[in-house]
Amino acid sequence: MLPADLVIIACIAYVALLFAVAFLGDRRARRAPGGWLSSPLVYTLSISIYCTSWTFFGAVGSAVRNGLEFATIYIGPTIVFVGWWVFLRKLVAVGRTYHTTSVADLISARFGKSSALGALVTIIAVVATTPYIALQLKALTASFQVLTYPAGAVAAASLSLKPDFSIAFWIAAGLCAFSIIFGVRNISVNERHHGVIAAIAVEAVVKLVALLAVGLWVVLGHEGGPTAMFQNAPANLTNPADTFGSRWVSLVILAGAAVICLPRQFQVTVVENTSERQLRTASWLFPLYLFLICLFVIPIALAGLQRLPEGSNPDLFVLTLPFSADQGTIGLLAFLGGFSSATSMVIVSSIALSTMISNHLVMPLALSLRLVPDASARLMRNFILTARRASIVFIVFLGFLYYRLSATSDALAAIGLISFCGVAQFLPSLVGGLYWHRATQTGALAGLAAGFAIWAYSLFLPSFEGAFLLPASAIADGPFGLGWLKPHALFGLDRFDPLVHALFWSMTANLTLFLGVSILTDPTPLARYQSRLFIDIFRRQTESELSVMRRTAKIRDLRGIANRILGPGEAVSLFVTQNAHDHAMTASDELIATVEQKLAANVGAATARALVSSVVSSETISVEELKRLADETEQIRAYSEELEQKSREIEATADELARANRQLREIDERKDEFLSQVSHEVRTPMTSIRSFSDILLQNPEMEATQKQRYLGVIQEESLRLTRLLDGILDLNQQGAAGTRAAATTFDPELALDHALASCEALARAAGVGISRTKPVRRAVVDGDRDRLAQVFINLISNAIKYNSARKPSVTIATRVRKGRYEAIISDNGPGVPEAERETIFAKFARGAAAGQTGAGLGLAISRQIVTGFGGTLTVSQSAEGGAAFTISLPLAQPARHASGTG
Amino acid sequence: MSAREQDDRRDDRRGARDLASVLPFAAVFLFLPPFILIFTAPVAPGGIPLIVLYIFGIWALVIVCAAIVAARLSASGERDEATRRPDEPAKS
Numbered sequence: 001m002l003p004a005d006l007v008i009i010a011c012i013a014y015v016a017l018l019f020a021v022a023f024l025g026d027r028r029a030r031r032a033p034g035g036w037l038s039s040p041l042v043y044t045l046s047i048s049i050y051c052t053s054w055t056f057f058g059a060v061g062s063a064v065r066n067g068l069e070f071a072t073i074y075i076g077p078t079i080v081f082v083g084w085w086v087f088l089r090k091l092v093a094v095g096r097t098y099h100t101t102s103v104a105d106l107i108s109a110r111f112g113k114s115s116a117l118g119a120l121v122t123i124i125a126v127v128a129t130t131p132y133i134a135l136q137l138k139a140l141t142a143s144f145q146v147l148t149y150p151a152g153a154v155a156a157a158s159l160s161l162k163p164d165f166s167i168a169f170w171i172a173a174g175l176c177a178f179s180i181i182f183g184v185r186n187i188s189v190n191e192r193h194h195g196v197i198a199a200i201a202v203e204a205v206v207k208l209v210a211l212l213a214v215g216l217w218v219v220l221g222h223e224g225g226p227t228a229m230f231q232n233a234p235a236n237l238t239n240p241a242d243t244f245g246s247r248w249v250s251l252v253i254l255a256g257a258a259v260i261c262l263p264r265q266f267q268v269t270v271v272e273n274t275s276e277r278q279l280r281t282a283s284w285l286f287p288l289y290l291f292l293i294c295l296f297v298i299p300i301a302l303a304g305l306q307r308l309p310e311g312s313n314p315d316l317f318v319l320t321l322p323f324s325a326d327q328g329t330i331g332l333l334a335f336l337g338g339f340s341s342a343t344s345m346v347i348v349s350s351i352a353l354s355t356m357i358s359n360h361l362v363m364p365l366a367l368s369l370r371l372v373p374d375a376s377a378r379l380m381r382n383f384i385l386t387a388r389r390a391s392i393v394f395i396v397f398l399g400f401l402y403y404r405l406s407a408t409s410d411a412l413a414a415i416g417l418i419s420f421c422g423v424a425q426f427l428p429s430l431v432g433g434l435y436w437h438r439a440t441q442t443g444a445l446a447g448l449a450a451g452f453a454i455w456a457y458s459l460f461l462p463s464f465e466g467a468f469l470l471p472a473s474a475i476a477d478g479p480f481g482l483g484w485l486k487p488h489a490l491f492g493l494d495r496f497d498p499l500v501h502a503l504f505w506s507m508t509a510n511l512t513l514f515l516g517v518s519i520l521t522d523p524t525p526l527a528r529y530q531s532r533l534f535i536d537i538f539r540r541q542t543e544s545e546l547s548v549m550r551r552t553a554k555i556r557d558l559r560g561i562a563n564r565i566l567g568p569g570e571a572v573s574l575f576v577t578q579n580a581h582d583h584a585m586t587a588s589d590e591l592i593a594t595v596e597q598k599l600a601a602n603v604g605a606a607t608a609r610a611l612v613s614s615v616v617s618s619e620t621i622s623v624e625e626l627k628r629l630a631d632e633t634e635q636i637r638a639y640s641e642e643l644e645q646k647s648r649e650i651e652a653t654a655d656e657l658a659r660a661n662r663q664l665r666e667i668d669e670r671k672d673e674f675l676s677q678v679s680h681e682v683r684t685p686m687t688s689i690r691s692f693s694d695i696l697l698q699n700p701e702m703e704a705t706q707k708q709r710y711l712g713v714i715q716e717e718s719l720r721l722t723r724l725l726d727g728i729l730d731l732n733q734q735g736a737a738g739t740r741a742a743a744t745t746f747d748p749e750l751a752l753d754h755a756l757a758s759c760e761a762l763a764r765a766a767g768v769g770i771s772r773t774k775p776v777r778r779a780v781v782d783g784d785r786d787r788l789a790q791v792f793i794n795l796i797s798n799a800i801k802y803n804s805a806r807k808p809s810v811t812i813a814t815r816v817r818k819g820r821y822e823a824i825i826s827d828n829g830p831g832v833p834e835a836e837r838e839t840i841f842a843k844f845a846r847g848a849a850a851g852q853t854g855a856g857l858g859l860a861i862s863r864q865i866v867t868g869f870g871g872t873l874t875v876s877q878s879a880e881g882g883a884a885f886t887i888s889l890p891l892a893q894p895a896r897h898a899s900g901t902g
Numbered sequence: 903m904s905a906r907e908q909d910d911r912r913d914d915r916r917g918a919r920d921l922a923s924v925l926p927f928a929a930v931f932l933f934l935p936p937f938i939l940i941f942t943a944p945v946a947p948g949g950i951p952l953i954v955l956y957i958f959g960i961w962a963l964v965i966v967c968a969a970i971v972a973a974r975l976s977a978s979g980e981r982d983e984a985t986r987r988p989d990e991p992a993k994s
Contacts, residue, residue, distance in 0.1 A: 071957055075933050078961065082968035083926025085919065085975075227949030240953045241942040244935040252934060280976055284968035291961050298954060 210337025215296020
């Protein structure tokens with residue numbers, strides 16, 4: 001055991017630390033708003049308030065009792081958060097944009113700022129949260145008692161200790177104090193609860209570290225690996241088929257609903273949110289937190305079953321396991337983890353609920369009974385703050401009462417699920433309100449009331465086991481002995497466990513009435529207006545939309561209200577644009593809307609509306625106008641889609657044009673280049689012809705041999721010129737005729753035969769040996785045989801002419817591969833350097849080596865011809881180190897093949 | 903920025919959005935019966951029951967996917983957000 005004093009000192013030290021963090025957080029937020037306190041990490045940590053002592057202690061208990069079922073409580077929220085884009089994003093955007101103060105505020109604002117709806121949601125939330133707070137008190141009390149039990153924690157856990165309500169009372173009182181000091185300093189939610197959020201973030205880290213520490217200690221200290229660990233696992237873990245029934249599905253749904261609807265979750269996720277960036281990070285970081293929390297639950301449960309005496313309370317394994325091995329430090333850490341998870345839940349829940357109670361129950365009542373002190377701003381604000389402080393005490397006290405009355409009730413998880421099912425009743429109105437224009441406030445009221453009533457009857461009241469309202473006999477046999485009204489088997493439906501049963505009936509009634517009544521009734525004009533604002537949150541509001549609501553009020557009156565609720569400071573800034581002598585004048589619609597929005601951020605939409613309405617002398621909302629706007633929005637939507645489509649088309653056309661333009665420019669440039677090259681090429685032989693003929697004309701008495709030599713040069717140059725012009729002509733014909741060239745189907749080997757015959761004389765003269773592999777049989781290609789022969793001649797004569805090897809040789813190999821005919825003409829000459837392998841196919845290109853004469857057009861023409869046939873002409877290095885030219889042509893289609901070779 | 907890059911970015915963003923919309927439904931499919939029943943067979947690879955491995959494995963996978971989606975959405979959405987006034991709803 002640990003001495004009670006030590007435990008109390010540890011608790012007080014821990015709470016003091018939280019106070020310090022909260023205090024510093026508040027101060028920092030005032031100095032530098034938007035600092036690290038609004039970082040996505042802190043936001044995520046504050047959301048992990050979802051993990052209460054139910055998680056910290058109860059998850060292991062649940063794993064022992066029901067196997068993997070504990071995971072559903074964390075899988076549901078995981079699905080909701082990874083799917084933030086689908087729903088949460090919209091909810092958070094609405095809350096952020098319209099300064100929503102609570103889940104009751106959001107629902108009431110959506111359905112025409114209905115105060116009845118706000119009140120009903122608040123009542124449901126308070127009643128549904130009561131068991132949850134009781135659960136925390138129970139866990140705290142039990143862990144404290146076990147820790148300080150004189151005979152040791154292990155012994156204490158195997159007895160069923162009588163709960164010590166005095167401990168519970170002092171814990172409750174301490175929690176009230178903390179919540180009041182840090183949660184209810186100001187009444188506006190615009191100034192968010194930075195101090196509390198900072199403290200909550202610290203608590204989130206503490207509970208995670210504590211649980212991981214216990215988990216790691218268990219896993220690392222375990223001998224024998226996983227096989228030994230799972231050896232004595234309960235049957236629901238090793239043979240889990242029965243786990244995945246209706247209860248599994250129900251729990252996933254409930255947990256998913258709860259992470260949205262629980263007042264404290266709504267508070268940290270929606271109300272305290274400042275940017276979408278926060279939510280985006282939380283979408284994966286929060287599931288990761290849950291994952292880590294759950295990681296060691298099963299090992300701890302199994303170790304507890306193995307090491308602790310039979311009959312130990314599994315809800316306290318996390319605490320008793322370390323003590324059973326005399327690990328006092330880890331044990332104390334575990335206790336603090338549980339302490340922090342419970343305190344953070346109670347603090348934020350009571351803050352969230354107190355805001356709801358003061359805004360939706362106290363203020364409307366006080367306003368209608370004229371109890372609100374409107375003499376001065378200070379009195380008014382004090383009234384609101386007092387209402388909130390009293391609400392906190394009331395809420396925690398209710399939790400304490402529930403704990404007292406139902407103290408015999410067993411597992412932590414069972415209590416928590418009662419709360420989940422209660423708050424899940426908000427889901428239809430919340431989802432319907434954000435997506436369905438036709439949802440009306442009457443429908444929401446009917447659905448919520450019915451769902452709440454059935455939940456209370458079939459789940460909440462029976463949880464007292466006869467101690468409150470519903471006697472034990474009525475729970476067992478139905479009220480007045482009416483069997484079909486048995487709370488756990490309504491209408492004789494007794495095949496499910498109580499939770500699934502209650503969820504089924506309450507949700508059925510809730511949904512049916514919500515949908516049915518909504519269809520049958522018409523929304524009020526204000527509800528219609530609000531639905532447009534909420535559902536189309538991601539669309540910009542148009543001017544005409546804002547002017548649908550027309551109200552008249554005197555500026556003076558409006559300022560009076562603003563002064564009282566917001567305080568003079570903020571009121572001045574609101575009215576700064578108005579001159580003092582204008583105050584008797586009517587306020588603009590815009591000003592009225594702004595004031596109402598500011599008020600709503602403090603006291604909720606419904607109360608704000610009631611306040612503003614008290615000074616508004618006339619109000620009209622044109623339903624016709626709203627309907628017209630709805631049609632207009634549809635038209636605009638269609639129109640803008642059309643526009644977008646058009647602009648995409650235009651963009652594509654512009655791209656096309658730009659590309660064509662680029663191509664034309666390129667061709668133009670190439671043509672210029674070509675022309676200048678041609679002139680240059682023609683000019684060189686012309687110059688030498690002219691100069692030699694000049695010499696001959698001017699020196700008639702020149703020697704005959706000299707004359708002869710000069711004439712030879714002239715003839716040679718004019719021959720070169722002719723060849724050049726022939727080549728250019730050829731090139732142009734190719735370019736112009738190109739694809740038009742008469743295409744026949746022929747055997748390329750015949751063209752090769754022809755080319756070899758033509759080159760024979762040249763080869764013999766140069767002493768070059770030509771070898772040829774076995775011709776391919778029955779290969780046919782499309783094109784012009786003479787043209788192909790021309791290409792062969794060009795390549796073979798090049799191979800002969802430019803071969804400087806001592807024993808020059810040329811090899812011609814042909815083959816058919818992958819549907820293509822290939823001819824490779826290789827030599828053992830100097831080869832083509834890698835850098836020049838593409839450029840030699842350009843017009844007027846000649847090899848860099850000496851002795852390269854000719855027009856430099858042959859290869860260009862050859863390539864053009866081959867390309868015209870749909871083939872390719874490339875050069876590489878031959879096996880002998882020379883050049884290897886490869887012609888590759890597609891084979892002709894089989895149908896034409898027959899006629900071609902026939 | 904060229905038209906193609908803009909297109910790519912738009913496609914990227916649209917792809918991330920689609921993924922973000924599909925992810926929760928995929929998770930529902932994987933975590934709820936009947937699909938999950940496939941993994942309830944009483945086998946224990948490495949001493950750990952298959953169902954435990956399955957649930958925690960899929961859980962981790964879903965979280966990784968969500969992180970990737972968030973990163974891609976933030977990479978393509980940062981500029982849009984920066985140009986928006988505070989407290990003004992995003993325009994989809």
